[in-house]
Amino acid sequence: MEKKNITIYVKVWRQEDANTKGRFQTYTVEDVNPDMSFLEMLDVLNENLIKNDDIPIEFDNDCREGICGMCGVVINGTAHGPKSGTTTCEVRMRQFKDGQTILVEPWRARPFPVIKDLVVDRTAFDRIMSKGGYISVRTGGVPEARSILVPKENADQAMDMAACIGCGACVAACPNASAALFVGAKVSHLGLLPQGRPEAKRRVDRMVVQMDEEGFGACSNHGECEAVCPKEISITAIARMRREFLKAAVG
């Protein structure tokens, strides 16, 4: 099972801070083990940069197993890279060819300003969540768990929607920089559960208003968001959000 190590050229976005203009710079990484993850390859590159008194490339990451939502870059034009249903940290170098140049960019969207290199500010998502991404209950003041029956279908569908990790790939992939999939997923998750119904109208209203205020664009049904979502959240979430929004407006 001897595997041949490969050489990779990384053309990566370097930007000092939000107010400085960025540029692409190309680096060579030799002796890349195909079993390496993409981020481990960047680690190796950064170690080389540090040793050569250069400045390492900043990129967000944490759990490195596809669940925390912290990592996220555009690889060769696709948010989270070539393979569907995965995050950036799950991308493996065996997906690239020996001698290939890989283009690496940050999420590009007005509501996600670049902090440095590949790191962007996604606090807009937190502000949207603060407007209604919850069920208003107090600690302790809740009914016994079994008193709320949830049909299995609803629980399963709610789980599908709750799987969103808030990485922002949907926004990065959308030509309008819309956050509709992100908001739709949360509105759907909570709206599908009986516990979430009482404040469904208020929730969708406030979250959508905040989404617009943050400068996210409108959804025009391109479906790019669904294609890059590492948790494969369906755009039915957006349809459900629209229905809820309409219901809130007329009811």
Place this chain on the structure above:
Amino acid sequence: MKLDSKVPSGPLAEKWDKHRFDMKVVNPKNKRKFTIIVVGTGLAGASAAASLGELGYKVKNFCIQDSPRRAHSIAAQGGINAAKNYQNDGDSIWRLFYDTIKGGDYRAREANVYRLAQVSNNIIDQAVAQGVPFAREYGGLFANRSFGGALVSRTFYARGQTGQQLLLGAYSALMRQVDEGRVDLYPRREMVDLVLIDGKARGIITRNLVTGEYESHVGDAVVLGTGGYGTAYYLSTLAVNSNASAVWRAHKKGALFGNPCYVQIHPTCIPRSGDYQSKLTLMSESLRNDGRVWVPKKAGDKRHPNDIPEEERDYYLERKYPTFGNMVPRDVASRNAKAVCDEGRGVGETGLAVYLDFRDAIKDFGRKTIEERYGNLFDMYKEITDEDAYEVPMRIYPAVHYTMGGLWVDYNLMSTIPGLHVIGEANFSDHGANRLGASALMQGLSDGYFVLPYTIGNYLGGTELPKVSEDHEAFKEASNEAKARYDKLLSIKGNKTVKEFHKELGEILWNKVGMARNEKGLKEALEMIPKLREEFWQNVKVAGRPDSLNKNLEFAGRVADYMELAELMAKDALHRTESCGGHFREESQTEEGEALRDDENFSYVAAWEFKKLGEWELHKEPLVFENVTPTQRSYK
């Protein structure tokens, strides 16, 4: 210093209720006058910050990530325990309490563990009300499963994302308080020191990770929910940013450190494929339900596993433990894997792996059944290793996963520094010397939702807390010290990177303070660690600038702290000459090679007081068992 656990008197089952009644309650009108600093936004930190905000306190909540939702609690897959007995299989608060204290090898406080079992049920109620989508059956009620060798089905789960979903529940409650103006969020901030005024915790210094500025935050109490210290080992299953710096700063300011040598090593991780790797991936231990663990009988046997005939395979767990076989607890499975690899019988390119073979399970139950049970894990394995575990055996190896030790706290979750409270994995309190599966989530949320919000009121209501401001000398001093530390790291401009130092430290810990420890190795570690630390401060090379986002600098600060903490871990491991839970001393084993406790001499919590670098004083909190009788574990 006399350690007072503050465990209330009275029968075990009534202690918590009685204590809640006896504690002081802060007048609702006065609550808004108190500011509470909560560091960390994992299950413990987020649930505490949200609950304190609801109660009316002013809360400042800090995290190192870009959003509170990223905390490493999200990575827990398996589930959360509760004593609901929904499956009618004989579970009870008492049974959960008993399993937990026994699982911890009788090195935890009875009263804390009983309270944990009591509030476990409230946690499930809370999470369900928040909309956590636990698995359901067709009747709309809960699906539960048995986990980690428990004899009852008490584990609640949300697909493979239980930690993520519970954290999103706590995060949602937190964001509601942010909207209400009760909680101020400070993301991308790292706590770099704790500030004491008149001996009480009155604030923290943070480094703004985007601008590099040092910021002072005043509070009436400080809560640390900053997780464990497993990353000291370099290779672990923890997130790459998980670190011990907040607890270490507090320790150096006077908070005692409890049982630093208690570390859990998980047996079913994907082995590392190369030197470049710093993070290992855990696979659910449920795999051991059907997989058979083996290595070749002959050392150095490099044949393809499928070419090794049955009679030349050693199913060592089944051979040594006929009753439990492949299902022995985590520590036993891990230790045995290390032993066979040490004999030169390890497999794979590095020789640091054992096989977990599903061939027989596929033969017995059919591939479809195995796909249904473990399909996602087999997919993940393939993704990482490029190997098909339906065709060739998986390779697994143990990795550091959780630390039971942490800052010492009393029954009120307060450290030895008045006002400094410590919750979740960051404290030492509930798991003794070994943590059971699906119990970490339970403890984090128990502390944050149901214990701390009451006990902190008792402190605030009964303590003189004169008004202080950021201009106080103590803040300036701590801030200058922190800045000097980071400036120094940048100024060394040596020849070895932070990562190289970290890796070297990790190797010392793994080899000498890892799965099996002995006097000789620990003494060697205690010589090597201070030397490495000295070299670090003379020869480390840190890149970049102090006044901008600089992850290499953040990392350097954390590794600098591991260099000190590692010494204490080795010191604690050396002093505890018994074996218990995750701490296995080769000198203390039964004839069959099992961990042998020494209750007569070691039935206590080892709480270490920092004197100066490399020097600590040991304090002991005796553990008294009035309700259970410590027994020797046996899995034969």
